[in-house]
Amino acid sequence: MPENTPYSLPKDSKAWQQAVDSIASLLPEDISLHDFDALQSLPVFALIVVLPAKVPALDIHHYVQSWVDEQPSWHLVTVAEDAEASFVDVDVATNGSTGTQQPFTPAQVFRYLLVPVTDTLMHPGKKTAAAHIIDDQLTTRLRHDLAKNYANAQATDHPENAALVHDNLVDCHILSIGHMLRTHKLACFDMDSTLIEQExxxxxxxxxxxxxxxxxxxxxxxxxxxxxxxxxxxxxxxxxxxxxxxxxxxxxxxxxxxxxxxxxxxxxxxxxxxxxxxxxxxxxxxxxxxxxxxxxxxxxxxxxxxxxxxxxxxxxxxxxxxxxAIAQHTAEHLNIEMSQVVCVGDGANDLPMMAIADLGVAYNAKPIVQARADAAVNVTGLEGVLYALGYPALVASKS
CATH class of the missing domain: 3.40.50.1000 (HAD superfamily/HAD-like)
Known part of the structure; x- marks a missing residue:
């Protein structure tokens, strides 16, 4: 990939809000669709599926929908790409002193809402447990289906690679819709094995x-x-x-x-x-x-x-x-709420800051950290954090 390549990321996309507006009839009548705290009390989830570009997506929508069809309590809504979004140009020049890594991993990102068929409220603790259950079930299903089809494609097109099928062909993020609708302002990152590859x-x-x-x-x-x-x-x-x-x-x-x-x-x-x-x-x-x-x-x-x-x-x-404490103090200094904070890390010592942030993201992390994080990035580079925040896949700038 050439240096100084401009890439773009949609800014202030209304796609998630438009998706929420489209399911108004499925939600309690007294819930404001623009009240993020009120929406947090509902078991409405953002479902984000991330695949490396090298993995044939085939019919990912079919795989997701087939799983939802087996869950009579849930309804699936596709989050449309926002053609009206303005874009932020990202200059991803590599730095000679830090090697020549790819600026990011080309990926495919699919975004959905999971909505309960009946309008109901849910205790935050129960909602978190439900998210983990859905995550485990859907991730297992998608990994199985994708691995099977990826293996078949490799056997047909590249027989020498037929055995090289990995479990981590997909990241599934099951998050409260509030994570997608809020405006975050502070991002805290661990360094070792997160921002850099070494310890x-x-x-x-x-x-x-x-x-x-x-x-x-x-x-x-x-x-x-x-x-x-x-x-x-x-x-x-x-x-x-x-x-x-x-x-x-x-x-x-x-x-x-x-x-x-x-x-x-x-x-x-x-x-x-x-x-x-x-x-x-x-x-x-x-x-x-x-x-x-x-x-x-x-x-x-x-x-x-x-x-x-x-x-x-x-x-x-x-x-x-x-x-x-540093994350909390920095938020106070910036005069923002912890609901506007994102924390990213890979080790057990990152869990406390991830726990108090609105969104805690585990990056290539140990199992105990992935299990307790809101989202876990494994199949892309660190830019997977952007996808967990609800942004679509990075694309080449038209300019």
């Missing part, structure tokens, strides 16, 4: 010759098996003696996640305040934030004396609770 502390450990030990601790922490603070202290202690001369070398070999530049550029063009909030180190976080044009950085200080990492920590540690 910086693991890269430091490799340099110090303690890579295996640190990676084992990191994986346990990301799975939520040990306390983050405890794991952080143990890992940093193993870094004692690393020369500062290698820090820039590590920065130079860090690679942005596919879609990171596109996502941040698009969000900023849409008026978001962007924040990098990391349990890693500010030395690297500031470097990555500069590459991406992120507005604000919060991370741990890497303690250095006489040109070497001391292995000591400086409090407070940016752990899960601190990440949540």
């Amino acid at each position: 910086v502390i693991v890269e430091l450990a490799k340099t110090a010759g303690v890579g295996a030990e640190v990676e084992a601790i990191t994986e346990a922490a990301m799975r939520g098996e040990i306390d983050f603070d405890e794991s952080f202290v143990k890992r940093v202690a193993l870094l004692e003696g690393i020369s500062t001369s290698v820090l820039d070398e590590i920065c130079a070999r860090l690679t942005l996640s596919t879609g990171a530049h596109t996502t941040i550029t698009a969000l900023k063009a849409l008026g978001y305040h962007t924040v990098l909030v990391s349990g890693g180190f500010s030395y690297f976080a500031n470097y990555i934030a500069k590459q991406l044009g992120i507005d604000e950085v919060h991370a741990n200080h890497l303690d250095i004396e006489d040109g070497q990492v001391t292995g000591h920590i400086q409090l407070p540690i940016v752990n899960g609770a601190k990440k949540a």
Whole structure:
């Protein structure tokens, strides 16, 4: 894909609102279709299906509709593309110092409303449980159907690839319609394995010759098996003696996640305040934030004396609770509600900030994180966050 390619993302699309307006007869008469809080009390879900462009979509509408037909309590409405939408141009030039990753993964995005056949209210807890059940059932069905047809297509057109069928052929996001209708203003991102492909502390450990030990601790922490603070202290202690001369070398070999530049550029063009909030180190976080044009950085200080990492920590540690506090404090500073906040991460220490945000998105995350997030992105790059926010697939600009 060439550098400096302009791509576009619809701005302020009314497609979701138009879809809601179209189902007025299925909703309680006293519900305002423009009252987002009132709509939150209804079991009306946005259903977003994302496929990589390389996967034959075949008749995805048929697959979704066939599942809905087996659920007598639900009605399916297709969200039409908004031909009248204005567009935000996204300049996705790659940055030489961060490699030559694709600016994003070409994808197909299908958007629907799932509406109960009978008008009813639903407790938020029950609604969340219903969303997870639908997500599990529909994702399982679509993965099965798509994998079967993808395998058949590969066997016919590319027999050498017939066995290369993966489970992650589709992302299904089942979200409250309120997530689609609200205007979000703040996006907080984890860094390691989210904005970048590496875990910086693991890269430091490799340099110090303690890579295996640190990676084992990191994986346990990301799975939520040990306390983050405890794991952080143990890992940093193993870094004692690393020369500062290698820090820039590590920065130079860090690679942005596919879609990171596109996502941040698009969000900023849409008026978001962007924040990098990391349990890693500010030395690297500031470097990555500069590459991406992120507005604000919060991370741990890497303690250095006489040109070497001391292995000591400086409090407070940016752990899960601190990440949540940073997200909340930033929202207060911007004078916005938490209902206007989106948080993205991959590890257990990202869950607290994701839990208090309106939309928590897991990116290539551990199972425990995917299970508790509002949406999980697996089949695209980080731009899958834009799709979870309700935007259609990125398209080439006509200009």
